[in-house]
Every structure is written in C-alpha cells, then in structure tokens.
Amino acid sequence: MKIVFLPGMDGTGLLFNELILNIPSEFDREVICLNEIQGVSYRQQAEQIAEKIGSSSVLVVAESYSGRIAYELCSILGARVSKVVFIASFVSCPGVLAKLAAVLPEYFLKPNLFPNWLMKMLCFDGRGNRVLMDQVRQAITQVKPSALKRRLLNIAELDEPKVQQSTAAVYIRPTNDRLVAYDAVKVLGNIYPELSVESVEGGHFIAQTAPESCARVIVRATTT
Template identity: 35%
Template sequence: MKDENLLLVAESYSGKLAYELYKLAKNRVKGIIFIASFISSPSFISRFAKLFPIKLIKSNRINYWIINHYGFNGHAAKEKIQRILHSIKTTDREKFKYRFENIAEINSPIDKLNLAVIYISPNKDRLVGKKALKQLASKFERLEVIQLPGGHFIAQAKPIECAKIIAITASQLSRKTKLS
C-alpha cells in the first residue's frame, strides 16, 4: 500500500499482526485500534487452546451456550451464533488448529512503541483477560481504552458503536496529519 496515513484495526487474534505491521511501516501507520485483541497469549485459558479438539465444534446446544456465554456475554441472538458456527464449519480444520496452537504460544513482544492506540474493551471479555490489556499498555505509551458493554465478540455485537469509534479516530488522525 502506498498510503502514508494508515490506521490499522485489529480484532482479537490479529492484534500481534498489527503490532508487527506497525514495526515494518512505522512512518506510514498513524494509529492502531485494537478490538478485544491481544499481542501475546491473552489469558490463562488460552494456554490450553492447543489441546482443544476442533472436531467437537458443531452446531449443538452446548456450543451455542459456550459461544453465547464466552463470546457475547449471554446476549447474542441465535442468528449471530449460527453465523459463527457456520464460519467455524467452513474454516479449514488444520488452519483452525494452527490458530489455536499459535494463540497458546504467542510470545510477548519486546519493543515499546510510541504511537496513538485505542483499545475497544468489552466489559465482560471472558476470552481476553486483563493481562492482555496490561501487556498493550506496557508496549504502547499512548493507549486510550474505550469500554463497551458486551463480551469478546464486541465488534459483532456492537458493530455501529465500533464503526463510530473507528470513523472518529480516522477523522482525528487525518486532521492531525494535514496540520503537520
């Protein structure tokens, strides 16, 4: 990309990718928005993700409850859970297993970065713990946390609110860049 004013948006698993992309394109990235994201293994439970048998993820009552409880804090419409289960069903099993293995083993980054960063934090995220937010705060000197009510799938549960935060941030960064 040739754009000199990039705003990276990283949801959940893509947090470490955004961190690494910033290191590669520092002068072009003006900000990062992390949404329920992480840059190292996000919680105690994530350490065991690689042990989870992927073949157990099927459309049934137990998995509906698990996704609703852990992903949406118990407030998802059945259609949203069905979309997630469909997405999981159509994902290559080997890639899915690799992602779980990777989540369990993501190393903590070393470099501290000076960049404006926003973290959209669900107030009931049961998958990404407070440790992940502390890790981000320790690596980004200018971190602003915006809390929204909901679970880990906050972008799916509150898409309009997340989109507004992204649009406002992009507008602010654009104005700052024009003034510089």
C-alpha cells in the same frame, strides 16, 4: 483515509459485515481475509499483508486474533500505519483459556460441537442471539480445522513483545470479555504507551453485538 480490517480467528472477515455497514462510505475500507494468506506465523502473515498495503497510509483495525499481526505491521510499515484500533484483542497470550483451547484435537474444533449456551456465555456475555451464533458457525465452517488449530497454537505460544511502538493506538474493551484477561490489556498498554481505552458494554464478540458503538470509535480515531 484507508481503513484495513484484520479479522478474528475465523480469518474470513465475514463477521465484520455489520461493522463495515456502520463505517461511512467516504472511507476506503478493505477487509483482509487471513485464509488467503499463506503465512503461518504472525510475522509471516504480517509481512504478506504489508505487501498488500504497499506505500499507502492506513488505519488498522485488528480484532481478537489479529492483534499481534497489527503489532508486527507497525514494526514493518512504521509511520505508514497512522493508528491501530484493537477490538477485544491482544499481542501476548490472552489468558488460561487460550492455552487450554490450544490442546484440543482438531476434531473438537468443528463449529457444530460448540453448544449455543457455551458460545453465548464465553463469546457474547449472554447477549448473543441465534442469528449471531449462526453467523459465527458459518464463518468457522469456511476454515479448515488444521488452520484453526494452528491459530490457537499461535495464540497460546505468544510471548510478550519486547519493543514498544510509537504508533497511536485505541483499544475497544468489552466490559465483560471472558476470553482476554486484564493482564493482556495491560501488556498492550506497555507496548503502546499512549494507548486510549474505550469501554463498550458486552462480551468478546463486541464488534458483532455493538457494531454502531465500535464504528463510532473507529471513525473518531481517524480524526484524533
């Protein structure tokens, strides 16, 4: 079974490192770097990723920003996507904060301007340590502010998908996600009628603070 990992807004895939280490090596694991994808819109990004996947059957793991990419992949690849695991993700606008973030000037998207106390509260539910926050900053420094701005706009402009997907899906839902509203999770449930929700204690960056728990859900999804 091949597992394809689609990263959050930084797009690097570096923040998947601990999660990947907890996935047994018997699985073929591929992390897609969004910063190597030329497409700007969600659909364009999905089309280019679909070309990389080709004819193989895959389980797609989509974190945060990449939820809509996973949805578009389901539309493009059909049954070749055996299952989707969403991690603190969304296919419609996740909430008011997303709309507010989209109006920030590019200058304010530099990681050194994001104080630890705010990152800890919003992203980690107060659980993030300095090492994790430094990892987030290191990942963001590898992305041009213009690319981050475009992704924020993509999120803010998301409409609710009109077409349901028959693909089996699992949602890893942090118990205290301050960035993805419950209404956005409900939309996912409408789009994927057989969506299974797995609660994991923590904040939005759940794959980073609870990699073992998230890995167990992903591995279980390959057999159920």
